Amino acid sequence: MEEKFAEDFIFGGATAAFQVEGATSEDGRGPCCWDEYLKRPGSRFNGDMASDFYHKYKDDLELSQKFGINGIRISISWSRIIPQGKGAVNQLGINFYDRLIDECIQNNVEPFVTLHHFDTPLGLFEDGDWLNRETIDHFVAYAKVCFENFGDRVVKWATFNEPWSIAQNGYIIGNFPPNVQYDIPKAVQIMHNMMVAHAKVVELYKSMNLKGEIGIVHTLEGKCPISDKPEDKRAAYLDDMLANRFMLDACFKGKYDAETLQTVEEILTANDGSFKVFDGDMESLAAAAKHIDFLGMNYYSSHFLQAYDGESKIHHNGTGEKGTSIFALKGIGARVSNSAVETTDWDWPIYPQGMYEMLMRIKRDYPNYKKIYIAENGMGYKDDFEDGKIDDTPRIEYIKKHFSYILKAIADGVNVKGYYVWSLMDVLSWSNGYNKRYGLFYVDFNTQERYPKKSAYWFKKVAETKHLVSVD
Ligand code: GCO
16 A cells, blocks of 8 residues: 655635535525525525634634645536626635635635536526426536636646435435435436537637636445345345446546446336437537546445345435435436445445545546546544644544555556545535535634644645654
8 A cells, every 4th residue: 555645635625615615695696496495494504604704714724724625516506607607707716715715716726617506506506407408508508607817827627416315415416406306217317418418618618718627516425235135236226226336437437338328228118118319419528528637536435235026215315314314216226225334424435435435436437537536535524622632532533544544456457546525614415504614724604713623633744744744
């Protein structure tokens, strides 16, 4: 195993506009789908204030620099730049990201900018979101405004963040807008449309001859059979197809492999549906696969699959009550617990070797991937705050285990160039609210004060020494 990280390895922290910025009605920002969704009756929280990054970004960047962090993932809120999603551009929105990007650079915290992190402008969302093919053209127009305004300074761009989460959570689990359950055909259609949008934006970027690189951020989940039984292996294979392989094929092969296409069609037939490829789509995917510069990989967990032949049934554990999750899908399988594997309070299996396996698989199956950034990894935890101190040793252990598998993958030839911990500071968790904390910096959501957790001090030592130092 490699003993240490390379000198130029990025030790970053990740954020997303809606989860940190707050200021949802300031400076001409238009509404996004999440504003509306979190104001529905019965919602336990909203994003009006979030971590107040809109006003506190200078403090956060100063703190980042003090803690050895040399990269930050931010996302641009589309509805700050183009309040209605299409049409007029809002100069005040551009000014905000100008200030933010300049401040990152002044602090030597390199910005890695995502164009779409779940927050589609409300008007476009109501017109069908990514199921409406016109959204693709509006996205390309918005991306152009961003490249023209920030492309001279930003050298890392991602088109989308986690299209699988948008598809799965919005159309299968139903805990993201538009709150639809078990509609696997729509989930597949939306993924395909987003892949086309991604491809068009990659091509646009390349045509503008800017100095940076462009990629996409996928959440990749290991899918392991719970036993050696062929039917459990099949369930893992099917879940992997939808969650991982379908979109990796689109981005890095520029097409869906015959096996991928056939299997996805079988899943869709079992769910009484199909998906549609439009004229020119495959050409767009093929062109962008030649030009994509990196894969941003989010990895949190892996799932254990068992054969299941009933109707779809899901319960999402959004409050951190261990052992309450149910996830079983018609035509695919059921995610079950593995007694040998520890889980977080939100029932996410802690399985760091799954990250290594995924990295090795990218190298094997998508050899043109060029480079990988771990764009998110981290642990949701109910931190205890005592006298300004937060001992989050379980989070440190989680990150440390994942770091050691990254070093192993690097030693085995995978080109991993950076790691962005999710999250830099505590943020709004989309479907879990404010008590699922991920940050290196604790946020008191009443005062918006920041407090470095024990993990921040540990992360600083790793970033400075490039070694996986012990916890204390
Ligand atoms: C949550 C999630 C998110 C994601 C991130 C995905 O609890 O809401 O963990 O915070 O990790 O937004 O990119």
